[in-house]
Amino acid sequence: MTPRLSRTTLAGVDLGGHADVRGPAVDPAGTTVGLVHLGLGAFHRAHQAVYTEDAAAAAGSSSWGILGVTQRSARVAEQLAPQDGLYGVLTKGTSETSLRVVGSLRDVAFPGTATGRVLATIAAPTTHVVTLTVTEKGYRRRGDGRPDLADPDLAADVAALTAELRGDVASDPARSPIGLLVRGLAQRHRADVGPITVVCCDNLADNGTVVESLVRDLLGSVPGAERLAAWVEASVAFPSTMVDRIVPATTPAHRDEAARLLGLDDEGLVVGEPFTQWVVEDRFAGPRPPWELAGATLTSDVAPFERAKLRVLNASHSTLAYLGALRGYATIAQAVADPDLEAVARALVDEDVLPTLAAPDGLDLTGYRDDVLARFANPNTGHTTVQVAMDGSAKLPQRLLGTVRDRIAAGAVPDAAAASIAAWMSYVHATTQTGLEVGGRRVTLDDPLADVLAEAAAGPVDGLTARLLAVRQVFGADLGQSTELHDAVRAHLRTLAPA
Incomplete structure (x- = not known):
């Protein structure tokens, strides 16, 4: 013994x-x-x-x-x-x-x-x-x-x-x-x-x-x-x-x-x-x-570090979770190993997140991005796509939508962030309307607004972007009225949601 x-x-x-x-x-x-x-x-x-x-x-x-x-x-x-x-x-x-x-x-x-x-x-x-x-x-x-x-x-x-x-x-x-x-x-x-x-x-x-x-x-x-x-x-x-x-x-x-x-x-x-x-x-x-x-x-100020973590790590984590689950990947490590999905996460950080951040003292933001993606590729962390995908209505406002608002305020169309929003919308639609299997099991939407989101997801796919952007508990009144965001999300959603 x-x-x-x-x-x-x-x-x-x-x-x-x-x-x-x-x-x-x-x-x-x-x-x-x-x-x-x-x-x-x-x-x-x-x-x-x-x-x-x-x-x-x-x-x-x-x-x-x-x-x-x-x-x-x-x-x-x-x-x-x-x-x-x-x-x-x-x-x-x-x-x-x-x-x-x-x-x-x-x-x-x-x-x-x-x-x-x-x-x-x-x-x-x-x-x-x-x-x-x-x-x-x-x-x-x-x-x-x-x-x-x-x-x-x-x-x-x-x-x-x-x-x-x-x-x-x-x-x-x-x-x-x-x-x-x-x-x-x-x-x-x-x-x-x-x-x-x-x-x-x-x-x-x-x-x-x-x-x-x-x-x-x-x-x-x-x-x-x-x-x-x-x-x-x-x-x-x-x-x-x-x-x-x-x-x-x-x-x-x-x-x-x-x-x-x-x-x-x-x-x-x-x-x-x-x-x-x-x-x-x-x-x-x-x-x-x-x-x-x-x-x-x-x-003297922790806030810039918190902001970098939310927008670089947490936002890309959620993006990989939704895209990975839609492709049937059970883990985040499997999702980030897919070159297409890794490219989406990298584009999110490079094109939309980094322009909104001031680098905290001693933190190289591009190196931080690379560290984050390398960490996601570690199969021993045990993070599943479905686990990370839960509670999206609460996570998106904290992790992603601040970036979206900052890019719109700067006069830019947040196209890469729109791809992340489209991935979430497609996940909501799949888990509430058409059915989704991940890792051999059927997945349902685990979210505090599950009923509200399911109701918004019901109906023609062509109107899915507008219906979900209208959920003010997630997007507020401002983002739901953004024509540029609507068009960018809708374009990405066409490649993800079933016809």
Whole structure:
């Protein structure tokens, strides 16, 4: 039976025996906690935890260990606690594989049983940063972006915070990430141990501002929180970030491969592509890990990087998903391997996207385009066309239609972007009207506006462009009235939609 990864068993492994296997860059035994992370999923373990370990190693620091906090389930904590917080990152490129063991995660906790320990760690004078990856749903926001105080979990945390501010001892476990964060900030305020920085690492535009607004709004709803709110205003920073790394789901085959490489079983293994990017607004309230020493970009403005990612990576990803699915390709890697489809994605970026972008400092946009297409060609990312194609009515306005509007405002006809819109329209038509098979199975439209789109797609194909452009929830009032866009989309649609 293969022994399980831990500090003791790892010490018995000859890590010099394999060029593609390496151990922790820091000494786990000598590393103390200086950072709390909320949302101990695979992405954090393959991304920020790696940057933090490499930054600490580069600086020779032993004070940037992480307390990783799970969300609703204790499962990840139960996987990692017997391994002393150690886990592997299996990096899968198109043809190369490597494994590293990460040692920056020095403690794990499940709020259901360890809320007190988490709050105390946020309030510790040695803790300087709280990071979050809790997914967009985890923030419990209403449609207008404000905290959903009717959410029972958030309401329970507000009640616990209210009691704590009165001086009562609230032993209730935290039930929401934002509630846990605010209760931790309240305890730090009482302890009077200095400022702290909260770093959101979720895929939300202007994510630091989003979290800061939620914290402020939540405190504004709590009686007696005025002093705490003033302290947060003065002593807590909320920098924005942009994160990027594809982290596929870990499979039994991945675990078997890692066990063969390391000689140890790893229940906490995560998988990642070789590419990784982290852009962080350089706005901190106190000490921080020197993440720039690990390859992160520290900048005064994250927005240009977010814009480049949305318009280059996300827009071409969606384009390949729709075109690939229409040709029956099951994966994005298969789609981008088709020269015709790769040419459409490349034209989108070169002809319409790049003219709308100002290159952020240190980012070569044409090189970024090439990196993106190369990443899509990696079969180990596991992205399927149907998966990426879902929720198009919500994705297109963010990923593509800003480019379209900018090109029209500049007096140009966005022909390449029109080809992407036509691909989406053809996908909507095929999945709601004529039927579409991808990878041997019939596909239906997975979209929050599925009923609206199906109704618009019904009828003669010749009028499909006009009917779908008239869906204001997607295209607004302006694009539906653009004759140039209508004509360009209609011309491309003739080559995609059945007669």
